[in-house]
Amino acid sequence: MxxxxxxxxxxxxxxxxxxxxxxxxxxxxxxxxxxxxxxxxxxxxxxxxxxxxxxxxxxxxxxxxxxxxxxxxxxxxxxxxxxxxxxxxxxxxxxxxxxxxxxxxxxxxxxxxxxxxxxxxxxxxxxxxxxxxxxxxxxxxxxxxxxxxEKEKLQQELELNYLKEQVNPHFLFNSLNSIYALSRQQSKETPEVVMQLSELMRYQLESAKKDFVSLKEELEFIENYLLLEEKRLSKRCAIEFLIEGESSNYKIAPMLLIPFVENAVKHGAQATNAQSTIDVNVSIKNSTLHVHVVNSKHNVASQSTRMGTGLENVQRRLNLLYPNAHVLKINDTETAYHVNLTINITD
Known part of the structure; x- marks a missing residue:
């Protein structure tokens, strides 16, 4: 023995x-x-x-x-x-x-x-x-x-970094389009919008270096982006952004929610000159984050393809970061496009 x-x-x-x-x-x-x-x-x-x-x-x-x-x-x-x-x-x-x-x-x-x-x-x-x-x-x-x-973890980290790098230029491209539209209108708000974009890009670059960021900061980023788009879209789009619950005690992967909001703008108000609406509702309760994004649709918008690079990336990131801790439901109707996302977030 x-x-x-x-x-x-x-x-x-x-x-x-x-x-x-x-x-x-x-x-x-x-x-x-x-x-x-x-x-x-x-x-x-x-x-x-x-x-x-x-x-x-x-x-x-x-x-x-x-x-x-x-x-x-x-x-x-x-x-x-x-x-x-x-x-x-x-x-x-x-x-x-x-x-x-x-x-x-x-x-x-x-x-x-x-x-x-x-x-x-x-x-x-x-x-x-x-x-x-x-x-x-x-x-x-x-x-x-x-x-x-360890190999699978390394591969996952490489893939997440790749997806994160793709999200950054995608967001910048959409934001520059917004500024271009304002400049063509010779809007007096163009310099202010450029400064807002500068602040958004600063946060984006800083958050890209981290695995997780404050949920409160991430929601402030989305709010500032919606303010920027509201100025560009003028009076033809009514934007509502509502937060329920305390967000300062939780963390989330950076730039995870913005693609849903971008898509609402791009395929909703931006795709038509008719009056449109965008509603973003966020609730936090018992370590559970629920995000509901809905935008109105018109005939021109309904004919476009909704699944762009941003949504493909965020769905892949959700599967990698929250494999058993998220539920994503998308409901595409004739008059509206709904995104419902639930995530179990960490404190």
Missing amino acids: RVCIATQYFCSLLMGFMIKKSLKNTILINLGAFLLVLILELLGGWMLVDKYDTLYSFYLWGLGYTISIMTVIWINHFVLIPYLFDRKKYVLYGFLLIGAIFLGVSIKIYPKFSWIGITKMSSFLIYTTGTGMAAFFLRRSALMQRQKE
Whole structure:
């Protein structure tokens, strides 16, 4: 039993070698494993020390066991498993593993060969080798699972960064269109709108560096954007923005809500010269954020395709950031376009 414990410790140390793969670490780890098994063998047999003539012969006995155990483990883990077992050469692996076990037996009982000694030592090494392999494969499986999760997490972070970078120029493009429209009208509010856009872009650039931002700041950003659009659209669009609940204690992924508002402007008021409406209602209750965006539709607007780059990106970001914590429902009718989004947000 004591050797089984030592073998398991060795397997854990061996996995460290598989991660770092440096010669220096390999040598140090295996020297440490050898000493650990030797110490455990000596401690396990200390009750029998009186049966030996000298302490030297007792230490030689422990050293013999350690060498035989470690020989089989090293051959199995460094040669047989990577070059045969992992390549599905199971028959050849089995024969050579038996050979390695008999080599370990020979090292231990040399020069006093006997069937009893061979049988006892073979059974002992088979048991310890099997225990070591079980620990080895369990540890390796856990390591591979951890590496897979880290790879998936890295891939998710790269994808989120890519989507975030796409949202930024998309928002800037729409905002510049608004300023262009005002400049063509020779509106006196154009300089003020340019300053508003400057503030919006400053927030956008700062928030792009963060994974999460204050929900209050994000809603203020949306409010300022709607004020900008209200000036551009003049009197032909009635915009309502309502917030219920306390937003300062919660955080949300940056630029996650603005695409829904942009789409309401682009495919609602911007798509027609007729009178239109945009209503944005936000409620926060018990760590649950509910956003309802609705805009009126006209014949020209209803013929356009609603799913643009912004909405595609935000839907993908929602799936990555809040995979089991959001519900998005879109209802496209003849007279209005409704977006209902519910998210479980963090404090």
